[in-house]
Each structure stands twice: as C-alpha cells, then as structure tokens.
Amino acid sequence: METRLLIAGELVAGDGPALAVENPATEETITSLGTAGAEQVRAAVAAAREAQHAWGRELTAAERAEALHEIAAGLRERTEELARIMTAEGGKPLLENRDEVGWTASAFDFYAELARAEEGRVIPPVESSQLALVIREPLGVVACIVPWNYPLLLLAWKLAPVLAAGNAAVCKPSELTPLSTLALAPLFDHLPPGTVNLLAGAGEVGAQLVDHEDVDGIAFTGSVATGTRIGERAARRVARVNLELGGKDAFIVCGDITGEDVEIAARGGAWAAYLNAGQVCTSAERFYVHRDIYDDYVAAFVAHTKTLRVGDPTVETTDIGPMVSATQRGKVTAQLDAAVAAGAEILTGGGTAGQARGHYLEPVVVVGAPAETDLLREETFGPVAPIVPVGSLDEAIALANGTPFGLGANIYTRDLATMVRCAREVRAGTVWFNDPLTDNDAGPFGGFKRSGLGRELGAEGLHAFQEPKHVHIETKLEVKEWWYPY
Numbered sequence: 001m002e003t004r005l006l007i008a009g010e011l012v013a014g015d016g017p018a019l020a021v022e023n024p025a026t027e028e029t030i031t032s033l034g035t036a037g038a039e040q041v042r043a044a045v046a047a048a049r050e051a052q053h054a055w056g057r058e059l060t061a062a063e064r065a066e067a068l069h070e071i072a073a074g075l076r077e078r079t080e081e082l083a084r085i086m087t088a089e090g091g092k093p094l095l096e097n098r099d100e101v102g103w104t105a106s107a108f109d110f111y112a113e114l115a116r117a118e119e120g121r122v123i124p125p126v127e128s129s130q131l132a133l134v135i136r137e138p139l140g141v142v143a144c145i146v147p148w149n150y151p152l153l154l155l156a157w158k159l160a161p162v163l164a165a166g167n168a169a170v171c172k173p174s175e176l177t178p179l180s181t182l183a184l185a186p187l188f189d190h191l192p193p194g195t196v197n198l199l200a201g202a203g204e205v206g207a208q209l210v211d212h213e214d215v216d217g218i219a220f221t222g223s224v225a226t227g228t229r230i231g232e233r234a235a236r237r238v239a240r241v242n243l244e245l246g247g248k249d250a251f252i253v254c255g256d257i258t259g260e261d262v263e264i265a266a267r268g269g270a271w272a273a274y275l276n277a278g279q280v281c282t283s284a285e286r287f288y289v290h291r292d293i294y295d296d297y298v299a300a301f302v303a304h305t306k307t308l309r310v311g312d313p314t315v316e317t318t319d320i321g322p323m324v325s326a327t328q329r330g331k332v333t334a335q336l337d338a339a340v341a342a343g344a345e346i347l348t349g350g351g352t353a354g355q356a357r358g359h360y361l362e363p364v365v366v367v368g369a370p371a372e373t374d375l376l377r378e379e380t381f382g383p384v385a386p387i388v389p390v391g392s393l394d395e396a397i398a399l400a401n402g403t404p405f406g407l408g409a410n411i412y413t414r415d416l417a418t419m420v421r422c423a424r425e426v427r428a429g430t431v432w433f434n435d436p437l438t439d440n441d442a443g444p445f446g447g448f449k450r451s452g453l454g455r456e457l458g459a460e461g462l463h464a465f466q467e468p469k470h471v472h473i474e475t476k477l478e479v480k481e482w483w484y485p486y
C-alpha cells in the first residue's frame with residue numbers, strides 16, 4: 001500500500017509526525033506513514049506553482065481534457081483496488097466504495113468536456129469599433145482539503161474542475177483516510193510533474209496550506225467549525241475559498257403518501273439516513289411526517305430497519321459497516337443519550353450489532369425527541385433517524401428551515417403543487433423529490449446558510465476555480481473626446 005507523498009512528481013516519505021491509519025472494522029492499524037513536514041508542504045506548493053504554467057498556459061483545454069479522461073480511465077481500471085483501500089481505512093461497504101470510484105471517474109470525464117467547451121463569453125462592447133470579452137482564467141494553485149467520508153469522490157469534485165480549469169493542486173486528505181488518496185499517485189504520471197501533489201497529515205498541514213501566500217484558492221469540504229476557521233484565515237489575504245460544510249437535512253413525508261407509497265417512502269428514508277452509516281453530509285437527519293400517516297410510516301421504517309445487515313464491510317451483502325472512528329461513534333451516542341434523557345424513545349437500534357470489535361452502531365429509529373434537543377438541531381453524522389409528526393406542510397417547511405444549516409432536503413409527495421411550493425420555499429442547496437441523495441455531475445452541489453459558500457459540480461463548480469478577466473479591445477487608435485483637457 002502506498003504510504004509516500006507525491007511532491008513535484010516524486011514519491012517521497014513524509015518527514016513530519018507519524019500517522020497510524022486504523023481499520024474501523026477491526027480496530028487494527030493498517031499501516032503507519034510519515035505526514036508532510038513543513039518544508040514538504042512548502043515544496044509541494046512551490047512545485048504546483050512551477051507546474052501550473054506548463055499545465056494551465058502551455059497546454060490547450062482539449063489537451064487537458066485528454067489527460068483528464070486518462071485519469072478517469074485509470075480510476076475505472078483500478079476500481080477494485082481503490083475500493084478495498086477505502087473500505088479498509090474508512091469502513092464503508094465495498095459495494096458503495098466501488099460506486100464511489102465510478103462517480104470519481106465520472107467527475108473527471110465531466111469536467112474534461114465542460115472545460116473545453118467554453119472559456120468565457122463575448123459581451124456587447126460600449127463602442128462599435130470594439131470587441132469585449134470575458135475570459136475565465138485559472139486561479140493558479142488550489143489547495144484541496146478533504147474529509148474522510150467520501151475520500152476520492154470529494155477530492156474529485158475539487159481536483160477535476162481545478163485541473164480542467166488549468167490550475168495546479170496540492171491535495172490533503174483526512175488524517176483518517178489518507179491511503180486511498182496517496183494510492184492515486186500513478187494516475188498523474190502523464191501530467192507535468194507537480195501539477196498534482198498529494199500530502200498527508202492532520203489539520204496543521206491543512207492550516208499551513210490555507211495560510212500559504214502562494215496558494216490562490218482553497219477548496220474545502222468538512223465541518224462548519226473547520227470551514228469557518230478556514231474562511232477567516234483565507235479572508236486575511238483575500239484567498240479564494242469554496243466551502244462545503246455540514247448539514248442537518250430534513251426529510252418531509254407529505255400527507256398524500258398513503259398505501260404502498262408509505263413503504264417506499266420508509267425505505268427511501270432508511271437509505272437516506274443510514275447510507276455510509278449516516279456519515280454523509282446530506283444524510284437525512286430529521287423526518288417530518290404528516291400526522292395522518294405517521295404511525296404507518298414509523299412502523300414501516302422500524303420493520304425495514306430491523307432487516308438491515310450490519311457488519312463486516314468487505315462482505316458483499318453487508319448494508320451498513322462500522323462508523324469511521326470511536327470518536328465519531330461516541331459523538332453520535334452522546335447526542336442520542338441526551339435526547340433520551342430529554343424524553344425521546346429509541347424504537348430500534350443503538351447496539352453494536354453483536355460485534356466484539358469495530359465501531360459498529362446499529363441503525364436507530366427514535367421518536368419523541370423534543371424540538372430543542374441537539375438531535376433535531378445539530379449535525380449527527382451517524383445512522384440515526386429521528387421521526388417527528390407534523391400537522392401540515394406549513395409546519396414541515398417551517399421546521400425544515402428552522403436550523404442554521406441548508407445543505408439538502410428530501411420530500412416525498414406525488415402532488416405537483418406541493419413539489420413546486422417546496423422547491424421554492426425550502427432553503428437548501430439541493431431539494432430531492434422522491435429520490436433521496438442522487439447526485440448529478442451537471443447540477444451544482446452545496447449549501448445555503450452555514451452549510452457552505454460556493455458550489456461544487458455543474459458549471460458553478462468549474463467557475464469556482466476560475467478568475468474572470470474582462471478584456472476590452474479598441475480597434476481604432478484615436479484620442480478620445482472625454483480625455484483631457486476638459
């Protein structure tokens with residue numbers, strides 16, 4: 001397994017503090033690696049600066065597109081290997097990690113094509129003898145700082161548009177899941193050395209990148225707390241930032257969902273709440289269900305949850321693997337315990353699924369949590385589905401909008417008027433109807449309110465790593481009448 005960093009096209013052992021990477025299913029150390037020392041971080045930024053000219057100025061967008069398609073092809077060829085590394089270090093079921101590699105490749109293919117299709121626009125000039133253009137140029141060097149829950153996908157949502165736009169990159173995966181990112185090194189062999197640099201390390205390495213004068217942009221996915229700190233630091237030197245932060249997504253089930261639809265909405269809800277053990281930024285974390293169908297919905301949800309197979313993430317039929325770490329599991333159970341102390345009732349789940357080792361948490365259905373508990377207000381990031389009855393759509397929308405977060409929201413209804421109303425009134429970056437959590441490379445992804453700043457994916461996700469330049473061309477060489485003397 002690759003444990004070396006990629007700096008200036010060379011694989012080098014990290015000379016910073018050692019980092020042990022744990023397998024969350026077994027609690028064994030997979031391997032230990034050297035993180036990036038301060039000098040190595042500086043070397044990576046310098047290499048990126050140097051390479052950016054060759055990559056972003058000398059090559060054409062069509063040439064960059066070919067190189068990005070090659071990365072996508074390389075990813076697909078190595079699907080099994082990369083999925084197994086992600087499962088070992090992150091605990092996500094193998095099947096989901098194979099999908100993740102596919103989606104990662106897809107982001108490179110998408111941006112390869114998008115970035116060679118247009119690079120700005122022509123605007124009407126102020127005089128007929130002029131030509132006026134808006135050219136979108138690369139920012140320069142972009143730091144890509146990534147969390148542990150989707151290590152390769154969330155890297156690709158940054159790195160693919162960063163490269164497609166002609167920038168060079170310094171990437172820092174989470175300290176919990178560095179191995180899958182370091183394993184990517186050979187995929188960048190055909191790029192000018194230094195175009196992509198891969199570091200490992202904890203927050204200090206990220207912070208050093210954020211503060212580095214020669215880093216023009218920071219693309220970050222992670223918690224609101226870290227994102228806020230990064231935003232503050234970056235503002236001091238007016239560096240560009242794109243922040244994808246936490247959420248507390250609502251899942252609304254409307255009163256027109258009856259009969260067999262209740263079972264469908266319950267299964268959709270369970271998937272939205274428990275996917276990757278609930279460690280998805282857009283996990284459904286609060287269910288608002290119309291009172292008329294509430295009892296049936298809760299019964300269907302509990303029955304389905306009890307059928308889910310929790311266990312070894314390398315087993316093909318496992319639905320839910322372990323959580324990523326003891327710390328993360330502890331945060332979730334503490335939030336649950338506090339809700340129970342305040343009067344909530346756990347209907348199923350919460351145990352360790354009979355596993356002696358590993359950070360397993362059986363998926364939980366919980367009802368009766370008071371509205372002011374953290375379980376209904378703060379991010380949970382675990383396999384927990386709190387279900388709350390509501391009397392009307394007005395109440396559901398008000399509750400959905402009632403937190404400082406606004407990443408995503410899900411709504412189950414067959415009624416078009418309800419869809420249109422929710423689409424307009426729910427304050428979230430993505431609103432899914434009847435198909436939870438489906439991403440689309442072509443659609444922007446990101447958060448309202450504290451869930452983020454800027455967008456990934458779509459054209460917006462490319463523009464995030466470009467600087468617009470207005471070019472004003474006068475074809476007539478003449479003294480203008482508005483010059484001096486007045």
Ligand code: NAD
Pocket residue numbers: 145146147148149150154172173174175201202203204205206207208210221222223224225226227229230244245246247280281379381407446447451452
């Ligand atoms: P985190 O904020 O603890 O860490 C994220 C990354 O930032 C890691 O690589 C970490 O080493 C680095 N980091 C830590 N301190 C830093 C600093 N001071 N300067 C620069 N970098 C620093 O988040 P996490 O626990 O790894 O991930 C879980 C969080 O990510 C959740 O809140 C989740 O909602 C969020 N998330 C958001 C999205 C999204 O697209 N909006 C997607 C996935 C996860």
